[in-house]
Amino acid sequence: MxxxxxxxxxxxxxxxxxxxxxxxxxxxxxxxxxxxxxxxxxxxxxxxxxxxxxxxxxxxxxxxxxxxxxxxxxxASTGRHVERRSDGSVLLTVEAGEDWDDVVAACVADGLGGLECLSGIPGRTGATPVQNVGAYGVEIADLLVDVDVYDRRTDAVREHIPAADLGLAYRTSVLKGRDDVVVLRVRFALPGTGESAEIRYPELARTLGVEPGARVPAGAARDAVLELRGSKGMVLDATDRDTWSAGSFFTNPVLPEADAPAEAPRWPAGHGLVKVPAAWLIERAGFGRGHAGPGGRVALSGKHVLALTHRGGGTTADLLELAREVRDGVRARWGVELHPEPVLVGCAL
Structure with a gap:
């Protein structure tokens, strides 16, 4: 009907x-x-x-x-299941509508390390493989086993699609930007111990007082990640307008090494490629923290230039105008094109 x-x-x-x-x-x-x-x-x-x-x-x-x-x-589907495997590892199955940070918190509380570096990331679990969510040296691709999906084209549920078939790459997958496949549930392999994943990110290692490559109790790593994210306005707080954002608005550009600005920080990103921090490019193109967009209704976060924030009374058109200003300014200063990380629904830069 x-x-x-x-x-x-x-x-x-x-x-x-x-x-x-x-x-x-x-x-x-x-x-x-x-x-x-x-x-x-x-x-x-x-x-x-x-x-x-x-x-x-x-x-x-x-x-x-x-x-x-x-x-x-x-x-809004909910449900989590933990299966202990014979080798001591754990298979964690999570319904797509589970709040992601609740999942991470529950794992840490249950003595299961592996996901703690992804603490404080807002959203639902079903979106994590779509975006190949990552933070502080850990990506979903490091832990993902498979997904169940509903295929709109064939009107059928497809179960246990391996992570290897999802084209997981930096903040993307074959699921991103399409609506014909709906993620229903996600499975992760965790080591089955209370230790954190290897601490790879230098800022996190400094906060924890350890050398890169060390492991710490998962709870300690989670606390440190939440502290760092909170200092950058990346933990949701209804009273803090710096958190009225979509997180990092631009991805870090991956460039041929010869095309990266000579003075810019960089990390290896594959053969002949480097990843350059978008925040560094934005700041040095003249856009500081708190840089205001139209009427002050939107602005760069006062804590981190990579977040475009809504200060109240604004519109999506306001936000996109600010995004274009930043994108065009970086292109003019550095010759580097920034690309948005969030999904743009019914609008474009």
């Missing part, structure tokens, strides 16, 4: 469902509390011929001021 068209009530505004607090209304908003409900909701949208948008925690999206002209399915 086709659902009759109705004007979206105020509760269907998408802005309150995103960490930027920006974005127009959806024609229809559906909460899906289980994997079966996700599939049913997506099928209903397809049967009605409506555009369908998946939304999790709203932490990595920029939604247009015009909103979404069809159905938004809010993934």
């Amino acid at each position: 086709r659902v009759p068209d109705v004007a979206p009530p105020p509760t269907q505004r998408l802005a309150p469902l995103t960490t930027l607090r920006l974005g127009g209304p959806a024609r229809r908003l559906v909460d899906a509390p289980s994997a079966a409900a996700v599939i049913e909701s997506v099928r209903a949208a397809d049967a009605n011929g409506e555009p369908m948008l998946l939304l999790g925690g709203g932490s990595n999206v920029v939604v247009a001021d015009d909103g979404w002209p069809g159905t938004v399915v809010r993934v």
Whole structure:
């Protein structure tokens, strides 16, 4: 049965469902509390011929001021399962709608290390392989075993798709930028001990007082990561406008070594390639912390120039104007093109 068209009530505004607090209304908003409900909701949208948008925690999206002209399915499925394996390791299965930081916190509380460097990252678990989420020297690709998905093209669930088939790379995968495959659940392999992953990131090693390559209790690493993220406005706080963001707005450019600015810091990124910190390029192109966009309604974070923040009363158009200013300024100063990390819904730079 086709659902009759109705004007979206105020509760269907998408802005309150995103960490930027920006974005127009959806024609229809559906909460899906289980994997079966996700599939049913997506099928209903397809049967009605409506555009369908998946939304999790709203932490990595920029939604247009015009909103979404069809159905938004809010993934809210929950459930976690820990399986001890004969070699002492653990297989962790997580439903897509689980809050990611809750998953990390539960693992640390249960004495399971491996995910602690990914503490404080907002959003739902199903989005982590899509973006190949990473922080402080650890990426989802390091721990991911496989995923279950719903394939809209074939109207079928595909189980246990190996991580190796997902094209996991720096902040991307074959799942990113497409809507024909819906992640239902994710599986990770953890070492099964209370030790952290190897501390690779120099800033984190300094905070912990250890040498790079060391391991520490997972709880200590989590506390240090939360402290560092909090100092940069990267831990959600409704009272702190510096956290009204989509996290890092631009990815760190990966460039041929010869094309990287000679004075810029860099890290190896594959044969003949280096990764250059976008924040370094932005600051030295003249954009300091707190640099304001249109009317002061949006601005670079006062704590970290890589976050574009909504200060209140702004629009997505305001945010994109600021993003273009920063992107164009970096291009003019360094000849390097910055690319957005969040998913842009109904809008573009």
